[in-house]
Amino acid sequence: MTDTLVPDTSTTDELTARRIVTAIPGPKSQELHKRRLAAVPVGVNSMLPVYIRRAHGAVVEDVDGNRFLDLGAGIGVTTIGHTNDAVVEAARAQLGDFLHTLFTITPYESYVRVAELVAERTPGSFPKKTVLVNSGAEAVENGVKIARKATRRRAVAVLEHAYHGRTNLTMAMNFKAMPYGTGFGPFAGDVYHVPSSYPYRDGLTGAEAAARTIAYIEKHIGAEDLAILVVEPIQGEGGFQTPAEGFLPALQTWANEHDVVIAADEIQSGMARTGTWFASEHFGFEPDLVFFAKGVAGGLPLAGVTGRAEIMDAAQPGGLGGTFGGNPVAAAAAVAVIEQIEEQDLLAEARRIEGTLRPALEELQSEFDIIGDVRGKGAMLAIELVAPGTGATTKTPNSAAVQTISSYAGQHGVLLLTAGTYGNVLRFLPSLAITDEQLHDAVSVLREGLIEATRRS
Ligand code: PLZ
Numbered sequence: 001m002t003d004t005l006v007p008d009t010s011t012t013d014e015l016t017a018r019r020i021v022t023a024i025p026g027p028k029s030q031e032l033h034k035r036r037l038a039a040v041p042v043g044v045n046s047m048l049p050v051y052i053r054r055a056h057g058a059v060v061e062d063v064d065g066n067r068f069l070d071l072g073a074g075i076g077v078t079t080i081g082h083t084n085d086a087v088v089e090a091a092r093a094q095l096g097d098f099l100h101t102l103f104t105i106t107p108y109e110s111y112v113r114v115a116e117l118v119a120e121r122t123p124g125s126f127p128k129k130t131v132l133v134n135s136g137a138e139a140v141e142n143g144v145k146i147a148r149k150a151t152r153r154r155a156v157a158v159l160e161h162a163y164h165g166r167t168n169l170t171m172a173m174n175f176k177a178m179p180y181g182t183g184f185g186p187f188a189g190d191v192y193h194v195p196s197s198y199p200y201r202d203g204l205t206g207a208e209a210a211a212r213t214i215a216y217i218e219k220h221i222g223a224e225d226l227a228i229l230v231v232e233p234i235q236g237e238g239g240f241q242t243p244a245e246g247f248l249p250a251l252q253t254w255a256n257e258h259d260v261v262i263a264a265d266e267i268q269s270g271m272a273r274t275g276t277w278f279a280s281e282h283f284g285f286e287p288d289l290v291f292f293a294k295g296v297a298g299g300l301p302l303a304g305v306t307g308r309a310e311i312m313d314a315a316q317p318g319g320l321g322g323t324f325g326g327n328p329v330a331a332a333a334a335v336a337v338i339e340q341i342e343e344q345d346l347l348a349e350a351r352r353i354e355g356t357l358r359p360a361l362e363e364l365q366s367e368f369d370i371i372g373d374v375r376g377k378g379a380m381l382a383i384e385l386v387a388p389g390t391g392a393t394t395k396t397p398n399s400a401a402v403q404t405i406s407s408y409a410g411q412h413g414v415l416l417l418t419a420g421t422y423g424n425v426l427r428f429l430p431s432l433a434i435t436d437e438q439l440h441d442a443v444s445v446l447r448e449g450l451i452e453a454t455r456r457s
């Protein structure tokens with residue numbers, strides 16, 4: 001038999017549509033889940049315990065052969081698609097050369113190349129520098145650290161509904177206690193949550209919201225003690241709150257006037273996700289620092305801070321680093337991701353996705369009164385659900401419907417993520433490789449889920 005020499009014929013090309021062939025989770029997933037419950041603490045939760053065997057483009061396949069349309073991309077990580085061929089090839093090539101040296105011991109080119117490429121693509125034409133780290137939270141930590149050194153000030157301001165990570169400082173920066181912070185304190189001090197712009201609920205213009213934020217900062221913190229103001233241009237875990245026009249530029253003007261470092265946490269919204277390289281661009285916002293992670297390396301762990309050279313250079317030699325920061329395989333993958341976004345014009349794909357998905361969601365909104373708001377940009381869209389009949393009055397958050405719909409979608413082959421301070425948001429973060437046909441199919445499942453949620457309420 002020559003079979004062993006024949007390549008696996010079950011190529012990833014087949015991964016184009018959802019397909020449910022067992023109960024969800026299937027028998028093999030259930031077996032694995034039993035082992036996992038014995039070996040992994042309950043604090044590490046899984047939205048849908050189907051164990052994944054392979055993935056390509058916008059589809060993942062589990063160990064039982066079920067296939068899911070992936071509308072979450074691992075929370076906005078596989079932005080250019082699962083196992084993108086060019087990214088896999090770049091990582092594979094690097095694997096054969098060297099896996100690690102530690103950039104702070106003996107450096108290598110790909111780290112420098114990522115720094116150059118990201119600096120060219122973040123907003124603002126001023127000179128920039130970049131430090132690479134392993135995770136989004138670590139990028140935020142470093143941004144704060146650098147801003148404190150540069151300003152010689154102590155305080156950190158973040159917006160209501162913010163999410164910034166799971167380390168001690170970033171837990172303090174999160175708005176939502178449960179599950180991110182509850183019981184895990186004491187937390188880092190000198191972190192202040194300030195009012196944000198949430199047009200659906202506050203009804204304020206960008207100028208009004210910014211005036212409220214600034215007044216709060218001046219009263220409660222004082223500009224002279226404020227090192228850094230960190231904002232997510234479109235809030236991620238908080239529920240995809242998209243600020244009113246003018247809000248972010250007004251904060252920027254105020255921060256610049258008061259020598260406060262203003263940073264965009266673009267960890268979820270950046271790297272082509274919204275149809276521009278970084279979501280800040282939609283709002284005419286030029287932050288001093290940009291935090292990036294998630295989508296930058298196609299699924300490998302890489303993150304960083306890019307910012308004004310004079311701020312970034314405030315940290316003393318040896319003050320920034322970390323064993324794995326800017327790992328050569330992750331850096332090689334990131335170079336490939338950025339090249340792919342450009343060569344395949346993936347920014348246009350994010351806009352295509354919005355062009356298909358937003359009208360479909362708006363149509364559902366006219367059909368189902370529990371959809372209070374449709375918002376976001378590009379391939380970062382969300383619907384906020386409210387209790388029946390409250391859309392024009394109290395807008396009472398409807399997290400029960402969100403749970404019903406997300407679980408209905410999972411059972412029917414669509415990975416649909418939740419979000420929101422009140423758990424009442426469904427978010428759509430598909431890979432830019434998702435086709436219109438796949439999107440329409442996912443929306444048909446969403447519609448069935450909405451019918452189910454309406455029936456239960
Ligand atoms: N800033 C805006 O979205 C990560 C969290 C997943 P890390 N969001 C997903 C989970 O359950 O932990 C995130 C983000 C924004 C920072 C972070 C933190 O990035 O790479 O997870 O540390």
